[in-house]
Amino acid sequence: MDTLSEWVINTQNLSKTYKGVTALKSLDLKVPKNSIFGFLGPNGAGKTTTIKLLLGLTRPSSGNGTVFGQDIVQGNVDIRKRIGYLAQNPSYYTYMTARETLRFRARFFYYGPKTSLEERINETLKLVGLEGKADRPIKGFSGGELQRLGIAQAQVNYPDLLILDEPAANLDPMGRRDVLEVMERLRKYATIFYSTHILDDVQQVSDNVAILNHGKLVAQAPLEELLSNGDKIIYSLSLEGNTQNAAERVAHLSWVANLQTTHKNGTASWQVTVSDDRAAKADLLRIILGDENLAVTDFRRKKYELEEVFLQIVEASGQDLVKGAHDG
Template identity: 55%
Template structure:
């Protein structure tokens, strides 16, 4: 049982309706404290509206939510004081330098001496890779540099939670890589909750993922568990009589199904057989499956591993399942 205090964001049936159309529909979200959580969904899925609900920028039509255990409606001001936020299209005064921009933001959110503020600004300028441009006007910044400055201003008060709305959506591959590297640097310091429609970004940096489609949460899990799926499949390639391996595995209680494919036939001792094993207990399989197969001295294992999936495959599968369910 996971304690409520282990989650920095929670929602229960959170709903936002415009007219008769639910933009966020009975959302039950749970973001673990200390995680980097990718909030994944296609354009128009309801990600930005969810972020506005969490920050108290719009009021829910029904349902409840908490951030830091505080109610998102009743305690919205107290929540925003502790959250670093980057909007999807941040605006900066072009005549200010990056350093002046951070000084301006710090005057609202950072509590400390002038020396402490200067040290924090210098730390963030270094962290987001703007050391060489800290004293140049922002009007000359590229899109990627503006996003890095935006992340720095979101983190100025060393927040427990950083919320970013599509931080890399409009960037080229190099700019996206730079932003993801910055997000990675917050690991162990702040919880990061960021929305995106770019699947590859989530797979590269996140340890948690929540998938939204048409306002509904269709999946929420660790990235490793989501990629392995509920199939819990292992792949084994053996040289020798694969039938004996299959018969032995059928007697194991946590083996649900075994599919064999003969890859090559050059006499029984030179058979090459590929086995796909579906299990109900992946932890037991990871520690015992290979040992069970290798217990037969006539069998040589040439390949063993858990089958994982690309996030795009998982995303398409889940979204299609949700759309079919609605029909």
């Protein structure tokens, strides 16, 4: 077993076809150890299929993959010994209480004195804030409570890898915050691989991101790298007054690659794409303010939001797919 590998998950050309429909196409995914890896994509992109393949719950049509260096087809039972998994729509035995559910799952992994096992269960219940409801049948649990139980059962074996399929879906803002907090707390103990389409959450907790669209991996990078949007540097300004002369001057600067202007309610908004950040920092605002006919009400280096990058990538990949289909 390749325990020294830096990749917890590593797939090559992993593909899955269901009755002639391709759910996943040649996926090359690499998930580094101890990362919180956000696996993004629109509905039907193939996220859950990928997770099922990694867990050995379904077999790949072609390609291969490893988790902890073990083959996902041959070694899937051994892989699952080191994994905690929360499904998108999890189902548990409704006649069991939360405590019984955790006890049942823990016994797949551990045996030993009852007190030690109960200690582990109590600790896990506390982690997700379900101590007060531990002995209630889960039949009456709310969606948020079930999701907390889902995280608890995934965590009760102290997994090296947590796979969470849409962990914050169907939760209210408080529930989402709690789930993210739990993930943050678990970060130092395990690698967390989770699928979602709530991009705010990803931006808050993830350090690595992959984007899947129509079963194809369209981006994979550390979050910072993805948010830098290909090292494109853009300064964003709001101006009032006559901006025409200033715009001409800025557009002709050697380190300005592009200038986009829009006007609304007497305010001009500029997006200045620059090739030399140092020059822009030093001179851009000074040059603009040299014009006495205008006032600058806002000046900042544009920071990309994940949502913006995600939409750009997904839309571009969608156009490529359409083009590919027409060419084909």
